[in-house]
Amino acid sequence: MTPDRPISELFARQRPLRSLEFFPPKDDAGVESLRATAAALKRMNPDFVSVTYGAGGTTRDRTAQVSTLLKNEFQYTVMPHLTCVGHSRTELGEIADRIHAGGFRNIMTLRGDPPKGASEFTVAADGLRNASELVSLLKSRHAGFCLGVAGYPEKHPEAPSLDVDLTNLKRKVDAGADFITTQLFFDNTLYYRFVERCRAAGITIPIVPGIMPVLSLKQIQRFTSMCGATLPQQLITRLEVAAENADVLETIGIDWALTQIRGLIANGAPGYHLYILNRAKGALALTAGLAA
Numbered sequence: 001m002t003p004d005r006p007i008s009e010l011f012a013r014q015r016p017l018r019s020l021e022f023f024p025p026k027d028d029a030g031v032e033s034l035r036a037t038a039a040a041l042k043r044m045n046p047d048f049v050s051v052t053y054g055a056g057g058t059t060r061d062r063t064a065q066v067s068t069l070l071k072n073e074f075q076y077t078v079m080p081h082l083t084c085v086g087h088s089r090t091e092l093g094e095i096a097d098r099i100h101a102g103g104f105r106n107i108m109t110l111r112g113d114p115p116k117g118a119s120e121f122t123v124a125a126d127g128l129r130n131a132s133e134l135v136s137l138l139k140s141r142h143a144g145f146c147l148g149v150a151g152y153p154e155k156h157p158e159a160p161s162l163d164v165d166l167t168n169l170k171r172k173v174d175a176g177a178d179f180i181t182t183q184l185f186f187d188n189t190l191y192y193r194f195v196e197r198c199r200a201a202g203i204t205i206p207i208v209p210g211i212m213p214v215l216s217l218k219q220i221q222r223f224t225s226m227c228g229a230t231l232p233q234q235l236i237t238r239l240e241v242a243a244e245n246a247d248v249l250e251t252i253g254i255d256w257a258l259t260q261i262r263g264l265i266a267n268g269a270p271g272y273h274l275y276i277l278n279r280a281k282g283a284l285a286l287t288a289g290l291a292a
Ligand SMILES: Cc1cc2nc3c(=O)[nH]c(=O)nc-3n(C[C@H](O)[C@H](O)[C@H](O)COP(=O)(O)OP(=O)(O)OC[C@H]3O[C@@H](n4cnc5c(N)ncnc54)[C@H](O)[C@@H]3O)c2cc1C
Pocket: 051, 052, 053, 054, 055, 081, 082, 083, 108, 109, 110, 111, 112, 113, 114, 129, 130, 131, 132, 149, 150, 151, 156, 157, 158, 159, 164, 165, 168, 169, 171, 172, 181, 182, 183, 184, 210
């Protein structure tokens, strides 16, 4: 088993970096369909892929299972996500050791969302309060880990202001984070302003824009209501016109994402991270569009 290279080395060597995010399926049938998606995406040759971490229960084991599958069967560089939710410090340290022993050297380091049904985050017994504490723990456990953290161009929903959120982001960076991946956004000016504010605050690490090709108005309204991202009226109108026509909706989502990515790369973004929802079509269409 060859250990992965730290993603920070890739940022230093090559740009734009292209990455994809998977989520762990609920059952074995879902794993099989993810396998097919991963095989199809080999053609795109992403620089790395990430696998989200659920709020509890068996999907957490699936994160480990799917990360190993993507690494060993497909030779992807894989960044598992890890959150503080429901874990003591000791458990988090042990999980970090298992991730390291599996040959992974990159972790998306998060506080995490509350489990279904809970309205707010609560600290586990002998647990951690926020992502910066997890960054510190992971770096002290394995200094060679390369750690990504989350950034919020429109601020984290719980933060009282953009400035407070930026101060807390700086804490994660000062604790040792190596790069930032942003929450999804649909208006590039939000990203440009966010990067400017980060740079002014002394944050110098790469800030990777997170992009989601939209599949339907209903779906994206559900996501944005959870994460606080704004939907531009122009995008809403286009999706409304397409109504229930899935093919047209998907084309609109891909076109919007393509325009976003072209603008971001032209304006110096270090790459882009695609929230693909375990589907290959959007990522492949974007790759083809960007190559044209
Ligand atoms: C790229 C990306 C990937 C994600 N992947 C997952 C995933 O796999 N699983 C999952 O459950 N969720 C995931 N999320 C969602 C994320 O867990 C939630 O947004 C969560 O509510 C916050 O996590 P965080 O790591 O940003 O937390 P933190 O950085 O800890 O921030 C959480 C809140 O606390 C505040 N805060 C931080 N530090 C302090 C401090 N020292 N004092 C006071 N306030 C503080 C912040 O301003 C913010 O409002 C992801 C989000 C992104 C953008």
